[in-house]
Amino acid sequence: MSSAIGxxxxxxxxxxxxxLVVHGFRGLRDADRAVPGRTRLPVLGIVAGSVVAMLALxxxxxxxxxxxxxxxxxxxxxxxxLFKVASAWGALEGSIILWLLVLALFTYVVWRSHRxxxxxxxxxxxxxxxxxxxxxxxxxxxxxxxxPFRVCVEARSVGCAxxxxxxxxxxxxxxxxxxxxxxxxxxILMAVHPPLLYVGYIGLTVPFAFALSALLLGQSGVEWLVRxxxxxxxxxxxxxxxxxxxxxxxxxxxxxxxYWAWDPVENASFLPWLVAxxxxxxxxxxxxxxxxxxxxxxxxxxxxxxxxxxxxLTRSGVIVSVxxxxxxxxxxxxxxxxxVVLVVSLxxxxxxxxxxxxxxxxxxxxxxxxxxxxxxxxxTLFAFVVLAGTLYPMLVELVTGTQVGVGRPFFERLGIPISxxxxxxxxxxxxxxxxxxxxxxxxxRLRTPMRLALAVTAGAVLVGARNGWIxxxxxxxxxxxxxxxxxxxSQALRSARGVPSAVPGAAIRLMRNDAGYWGGQIAxxxxxxxxxxxxxxxxxxxxxxxxxxxxxxxxxxxxxxxxVEPFERVESNREVLGARVEVGxxxxxxxVLEPRLNNYFMTRQAVATPSVDQRLxxxxxxxxxxxxxxxxxxxxxxxxxxxLIWLGGALAVCxxxxxxxxxxxxxxxxRPEAAEVAHA
Amino acid sequence: MPxxxxxxxxxxxxxxxxxxxxxxxxxxxxxxxxxxAALGTRIRCPVCQGEPIADSPSExxxxxxxxxxxxxxxxxxxxxxxxxxxTRYGDWVVLDPPFRGATLLLWLLPLVALGxxxxxxxxxxxxxxxxxxxx
Numbered sequence: 001m002s003s004a005i006g007x008x009x010x011x012x013x014x015x016x017x018x019x020l021v022v023h024g025f026r027g028l029r030d031a032d033r034a035v036p037g038r039t040r041l042p043v044l045g046i047v048a049g050s051v052v053a054m055l056a057l058x059x060x061x062x063x064x065x066x067x068x069x070x071x072x073x074x075x076x077x078x079x080x081x082l083f084k085v086a087s088a089w090g091a092l093e094g095s096i097i098l099w100l101l102v103l104a105l106f107t108y109v110v111w112r113s114h115r116x117x118x119x120x121x122x123x124x125x126x127x128x129x130x131x132x133x134x135x136x137x138x139x140x141x142x143x144x145x146x147x148p149f150r151v152c153v154e155a156r157s158v159g160c161a162x163x164x165x166x167x168x169x170x171x172x173x174x175x176x177x178x179x180x181x182x183x184x185x186x187x188i189l190m191a192v193h194p195p196l197l198y199v200g201y202i203g204l205t206v207p208f209a210f211a212l213s214a215l216l217l218g219q220s221g222v223e224w225l226v227r228x229x230x231x232x233x234x235x236x237x238x239x240x241x242x243x244x245x246x247x248x249x250x251x252x253x254x255x256x257x258x259y260w261a262w263d264p265v266e267n268a269s270f271l272p273w274l275v276a277x278x279x280x281x282x283x284x285x286x287x288x289x290x291x292x293x294x295x296x297x298x299x300x301x302x303x304x305x306x307x308x309x310x311x312x313l314t315r316s317g318v319i320v321s322v323x324x325x326x327x328x329x330x331x332x333x334x335x336x337x338x339x340v341v342l343v344v345s346l347x348x349x350x351x352x353x354x355x356x357x358x359x360x361x362x363x364x365x366x367x368x369x370x371x372x373x374x375x376x377x378x379x380t381l382f383a384f385v386v387l388a389g390t391l392y393p394m395l396v397e398l399v400t401g402t403q404v405g406v407g408r409p410f411f412e413r414l415g416i417p418i419s420x421x422x423x424x425x426x427x428x429x430x431x432x433x434x435x436x437x438x439x440x441x442x443x444x445r446l447r448t449p450m451r452l453a454l455a456v457t458a459g460a461v462l463v464g465a466r467n468g469w470i471x472x473x474x475x476x477x478x479x480x481x482x483x484x485x486x487x488x489x490s491q492a493l494r495s496a497r498g499v500p501s502a503v504p505g506a507a508i509r510l511m512r513n514d515a516g517y518w519g520g521q522i523a524x525x526x527x528x529x530x531x532x533x534x535x536x537x538x539x540x541x542x543x544x545x546x547x548x549x550x551x552x553x554x555x556x557x558x559x560x561x562x563x564v565e566p567f568e569r570v571e572s573n574r575e576v577l578g579a580r581v582e583v584g585x586x587x588x589x590x591x592v593l594e595p596r597l598n599n600y601f602m603t604r605q606a607v608a609t610p611s612v613d614q615r616l617x618x619x620x621x622x623x624x625x626x627x628x629x630x631x632x633x634x635x636x637x638x639x640x641x642x643x644l645i646w647l648g649g650a651l652a653v654c655x656x657x658x659x660x661x662x663x664x665x666x667x668x669x670x671r672p673e674a675a676e677v678a679h680a
Numbered sequence: 681m682p683x684x685x686x687x688x689x690x691x692x693x694x695x696x697x698x699x700x701x702x703x704x705x706x707x708x709x710x711x712x713x714x715x716x717a718a719l720g721t722r723i724r725c726p727v728c729q730g731e732p733i734a735d736s737p738s739e740x741x742x743x744x745x746x747x748x749x750x751x752x753x754x755x756x757x758x759x760x761x762x763x764x765x766x767t768r769y770g771d772w773v774v775l776d777p778p779f780r781g782a783t784l785l786l787w788l789l790p791l792v793a794l795g796x797x798x799x800x801x802x803x804x805x806x807x808x809x810x811x812x813x814x815x
Contacts, residue, residue, distance in 0.1 A: 256735045263730065362804055377797045384793045392777075392786045404782050407732060407775025409722045414790055451690070454697040461704030471704050541717075545742070608737075625737050635737060 002060035003068050006149035007167045009052030010142050013100065016045025017135040020107075024129025027122065028216065034125035036115040043111040043128070046135055050104035053097050057088045057148055067171035069163035070094060070148040072155070076179035078573040078601065083180055086191035089198075090180045092315055092330060093148035098195065099311075100138050102202045106231070107131040110206060113227055123223060126213025127206075134205055137337055145329040179573065182600040182607045189249040197242030197269055201307040203235025204272060207279070208304035208345075211297050215348045218355035225283050225296065230660060236280055237656035239273045244649035255595075255608035255623035257543065257637045259645065262411045267390045268310030271383055275303040278379035284516075285372045289434065294357040295376070301345040306383075308338045313390075364436040371429025378422045385414045416469070420476060423531055426524045427480040431487050445490075449482030473535035477528035484521040512662050519659025526651025533644025537618070542638040548579070549631040557638035559620060560584035566627055567594070575599045579624055579632040583613055595624040595634060618642060716749045719758060722776040723748070723765050732775055 020042035027034035057070070061084045066072040074094070075087045089098040110131050114124030142148070147165055154162035155174035184190045207228040214224040246269065247259035260266060279299040282292045312334040362369055389406045396404050431445045456478040457471055465471060488507050495510060496502035511518040546554050548563035555561075564580040578596035582589050593611040600607070610623040618640035626633045720734025725741040733741040733748075744765070751761045765773050777783030 256731075256737065258735055261731065261735065365801075373801050377794075377801065381790065381794055381797060385790045388786060388789050392783070396782055400782065402782060403770075403772040404777060405724050405772050405775040406777050406783070406786065407721070407724065407730070409776035410786070413776075451694050451697070454694060454701060457704070458697040458700035461700050466704055466707050468705050471701065475701065543717075623737075 002056045002063070002065050002071075003149045003151050003171075004167050005059070006053050006056035006068075009049045009054075009056060010139060010147075010149070011049070013046050013049025013053065013104065013135070014139040014143060016042045016049060017132050017139055020046065020128060020132035021136060024125060024132050027125035028129060031120055031122050034122045035119045036111065036121070036124075039111060039114070039125070039128050042132070043108055047104045047108050049139075050097075050101040053142075053149075054088065054101045057094055057097055058085060061085070061087050064177065066155075066160070066174045066177050067152055068148070069150045069152045069160045072152050072160035072174045072177045074178065074180055076177040076573065079177075079179055079185065080573060082188065082191055083185040086184070087180045089194050090184045090190075093142070093146045095194065095198075095315075096138060096142055096146050096330075097148055099198055099202065100135070100142065102195075102198050103131075103135055103138060103205065106202055106206055107135060109231065110209060122217055123210065123213050123219055123227070126216050127209040130209035130212050131205065134209075141330060141333060145333060179600060182574075182598070183253070185573065185600070186598060186607050186609060187249060187253040189245055189252065193242055193245045193249055196238050196245060200235050200237075200239030200242050201269075201272065201310065203231055203238060204276060204300075204303045204307055206231040206235070207300045211300040212345060212348060214356060215297060215352040218352055220293070220356040222287050222290075225286055229280075229283055229287075232276065232280060232283070233656060233660050236273070236276050237653055237660065239269070239276060240649065240656065241653050243269050243273060244646070244653070247649075248646060251642075252612070253607075253609065255610040255635070257541075257610075257621055257623065257635065257639070262389070262408050264390045265310070265314050267386050267411075268306075268313045271306045271386055271390075272303050272310065274379050274383040274386070275299055275306060278376045278383075279303060281372050281375050281379075285369055289369055291362065291369060292372075292376075294353050297349055297353065297357075299376075299380075301342075301349065302383075305338060305342055305345070306387075308334060308341060312338060366432070366437045368429065368432045368434045368437075371425060371432050374425050375422070375429060378418055378425065382415060382418045382422075385418070386411065419531060420472060423473075423476040423480060423528060426527065427476065427483045430521060430524060431483055445487065446483065449479055449486050452482040453479035467535075467539045470535050470539050473532050477532040480528035481525050484525055488518070488521070511658075515662035516659045519655045519657075519662070521655070522658055523652040523655030526648045526653075526655055528648070529644050529651060530648030533641060533646075533648055536644065537639045537642040540640045544636050545625070545633065546636055547631060547633050548581075552631070553584075556636050557620070558585065559590075561622075561636065563632055564592070566632065573600060575601070577624075577627055579627055579634065581611075581622060581634070583620060593620070593622050595622040597624050597627065614643065616643075715752050715758065716745070719748045719752070719761055720745055722762060722774065724769075724773050724775050726769055726773060 020039055023033075023038045023042060027038070059065070060068045060071045061075050062081075064071070064075070064077045070091065070093055074091045075084055079087065087094065089095045107128070110124065110127050114121050114128060117124055149167065150163040150165050151167060151169045151171050152160035152162070152174065153164045153169055153172050154160070155172040158174060158176045159178040160172075160174055179185070207224075210224040210228045214220075243266075246266070250261070251257075251259040279296065282296055282299060285292050286296050312331060315330050315334060362373075364370065365373070389410050393404050393406050396402065427449070428442075428446065431442075433441060453475050457475040460471060460474050465474070488510065489503070491510055492503045492507035493500075496506040542557045544556060546556070546561070548554070548561075550563060550565070553560055553562035560583075562582040562584065564582055567576075567578050567580055569576050576596050576598050578594050581593045581595070583591045583593060591613045593613055595611040596609045597606045598609060608623050608625070610621055612622070613620040618638055619642050621637040621639060623635040623637075624632060625635055717734060721732045723733050723744065725731050725733045725736040725738060725744070727738055727740045728736045731741075733744045735741075747764075748761060751764065756764075762774060762776070771778075771782070777786055779787050
C-alpha cells in the first residue's frame with residue numbers, strides 16, 4: 001500500500017518537474033512568458049509529490065510494512081519509534097527521498113521570490129528552470145536506480161531477498177525486518193544530523209540556480225546576490241549545525257574519543273562549508289563595492305558542485321567509512337550529473353562572463369576589501385587542500401593501482417597554519433575600514449585588543465601552558481574576541497554620546513541595525529572559541545587503556561576510577577552490557593559512569609556507547625572495549641576544555657541566526673533611529 | 681599621570697607581557713608520550729577502515745602502538761619508526777604522505793594554488809592605478 005502511494009508521489013513530482021523545465025525554458029526565451037502563474041502548478045506539484053513520497057515511506061516504516069523492500073531491510077518491528085522515523089534517511093534510497101523533499105521546498109522558496117517580483121521576472125524564472133533540472137535529475141534517480149518503494153517478491157525469514165520495481169507485483173512479506181545499521185540506532189543525534197546537512201547542501205542550490213540564471217540572461221549587477229544571500233545564509237547555518245552535530249555524534253557514539261577524523265565524507269561536508277563561507281564574505285564585497293563579480297559566480301558554481309561531489313563520495317562506495325552507504329548504480333549517475341553540472345556551468349560562465357562582470361577596482365590591499373580577498377584566498381586554499389587530500393589517494397589508485405595513505409597528518413600540517421592565519425585575518429580584517437585603512441586608525445582599533453590578548457596569553461604561560469600551538473591559538477583567539485568587543489564598545493560609546501549608562505542600549509541597537517556585520521562578529525568569536533577548544537583538547541589529551549578486575553581501582557588524570565560492578569539489561573531492540581565505574585576525586589565520589597556495549601538482535605554486532613563526565617575543566621570519557629567475569633577493559637580519556645568546541649560551534653550558528661533573523665524582525669518595526677546610526 | 685609617562689608605562693607592560701609569552705614558546709620540549717601519540721596518528725591501522733592506529737581500538741592497532749612506544753623508548757627517531765612500518769606494510773600504511781614519489785605532487789599542488797591565488801590578487805592590484813589614473 002505505502003509502495004503504491006510512494007509511486008504516486010514520485011510520478012507526480014517527476015511530471016511536475018518536467019513541466020517546470022518546459023515553462024522555465026519558454027520564459028527564458030520570451031520575457032512575456034516568465035510569469036509566476038505559469039510555474040505555480042508545476043512547483044506545487046513537485047512539493048506535493050515529494051511530501052506524499054516522504055509520508056508514504058514514513059507510513060511504511062511506522063506500520064512495519066515489510067512488503068516494501070526498503071522497510072524490510074532497514075527497519076524492524078522492534079526498532080524504537082524515533083529510529084523508525086529516522087530510518088527513512090538511514091539508507092541510500094530513502095536518503096534521496098529526503099533530499100528530494102528538501103529540494104522541493106527550496107524550489108518553492110525560489111518560486112515565492114519569483115512571485116513577489118510579479119510578471120516579467122526573468123531572473124527568477126531562469127532560477128526555477130535550473131531548480132527544475134536538478135529536481136528532474138533526483139526524481140529520475142528515484143524512479144530508476146534508487147527506488148525505496150520496490151516491492152519485496154522473495155522473502156527471507158528476516159529481511160527481503162529479491163524485489164521488483166513494479167508496484168503491483170504480488171508481495172512476499174518477510175515476518176521481520178533487518179533493522180537499521182546499529183551505528184545509526186545508537187544515538188538520537190543520528191536522527192538530526194543528516195537532515196540538517198541536507199538542508200545545508202541543498203540550500204546551496206538556490207544561489208547556484210540564480211547565478212546560472214543571471215549568467216544565461218547576461219544580467220549584470222547584484223540582483224542575483226541580493227535575492228539569494230538570505231538563502232545562502234540559511235544553507236550556511238544548517239551546514240555549520242550539521243557538521244557540528246556530526247562531530248558531537250562521533251564523540252558521543254563511536255567511542256574512539258574523537259570528533260573529526262578527516263574521513264572523506266566528513267571532508268565532503270567541510271568542503272562546501274569552506275566555499276560557502278568564502279562566498280558569504282565575497283558577496284559582501286560585491287554588494288557594497290561592486291568587486292569580485294566573476295569570482296562570486298565561480299564560488300557559487302564550486303559550492304554547488306562540491307555538494308554533488310559529496311553526495312557522490314557518500315553514495316558510490318568508492319570510499320570505506322562509517323558514513324558510506326552500500327555500493328550501487330547511483331554512484332556513476334551522480335558522477336555523470338557532476339560532470340554535466342561542471343561542463344554546463346563553466347561553458348555558460350566562459351561564454352557569458354564578459355556580459356556580467358565589470359573590471360575590478362581595488363584602491364589598496366590594506367582595506368576591508370583586501371581583507372576579504374585574503375579571507376577568500378585562505379578559505380579556498382583550505383578547500384583546495386582538503387579536496388586534494390581527499391581525492392588524491394583515489395586518483396592515484398585509479399591511475400597507477402598503488403595505494404597511498406593521506407590522513408590526518410597531511411590535513412593538519414597544512415590546515416592548522418591556514419586556520420590560524422584565518423583567525424588572525426578575522427580579527428584584523430573585521431575592523432579594517434573600506435577603501436584604504438590609515439595606520440593610525442588601525443593602531444587605535446588594535447592596540448588595546450593586542451595588549452589584552454598578550455595579557456591573557458602571558459597568564460596562560462604563568463599557569464603552566466608551554467605548548468606552542470596552545471599559546472598561539474590562545475593569543476589569536478583572545479585577539480579576535482577583544483577586537484570585536486572593543487569595536488562594539490567604542491561605537492556604542494560614540495552613539496551614546498559618551499553617557500556610560502546608555503552604552504548597553506546603544507550596543508544592542510548597533511547590533512540590530514547592522515545585524516549582518518555583528519552576526520558575523522558573533523560567528524567569529526565562536527570560531528575563535530572553537531579553535532581554542534581544538535588546540536586545548538587535542539594537545540592536552542590524556543589517554544590510557546585500563547584493565548579492571550572487579551572492585552579494582554586506578555588513578556587517572558587526577559581521578560580515582562573504581563570498577564563497581566557489571567550490569568546487563570535487555571531492551572526491545574538490543575541487549576546492553578555495561579560496567580559501572582565510580583569516579584572519585586579527593587576521597588569523594590563525584591559521579592558514576594556507565595560505559596556500555598550494545599548488541600543489536602538483528603545484526604549481532606556490538607557497538608560501544610561511551611560514558612562521559614562533563615566538567616568545566618574537561619571531559620572524563622570512558623569507553624568499554626570488553627567485559628567478562630574476570631573484569632572489564634576500558635579506554636579512558638581526559639579531554640581538557642573540549643566544551644569550548646561545542647560552545648564555539650553553537651556561537652557560530654547563533655551568529656548566523658542573528659544575521660538571518662534580526663533584519664526581518666526589524667523590518668516590522670518602525671525604525672526612527674536607524675538612519676542616524678552611522679556605519680563603521 | 682602625564683601622558684608621556686602613561687604611554688611609556690603601557691609600552692613597558694606590553695613588552696613585559698610579550699616576553700612572558702615568548703618564554704612560554706621557547707620553554708619546554710615535547711615529551712616521549714607526545715611523540716608516541718603523534719606517531720600513532722601517522723600510521724594506518726591495517727585491519728580497520730582508514731583509521732590511524734592511535735584512534736582504533738582493534739588488537740592490531742594496540743599492538744602497533746606498543747611497538748611505537750617501545751621504539752620511542754629505545755631512542756629511535758620518528759623517521760626510523762615510520763620506515764619500520766613502511767617496510768613491513770608498504771607505502772599505504774603511512775597516513776603522512778612523504779614529500780617524494782607518488783605523493784610529491786600532493787604537496788606541490790597546494791603550493792601552486794597558493795602561488796596562483798597570490799599572483800591573481802597582486803595582478804589585480806597593479807592594474808588599478810592604470811585604469812584610475814584620472815579618476
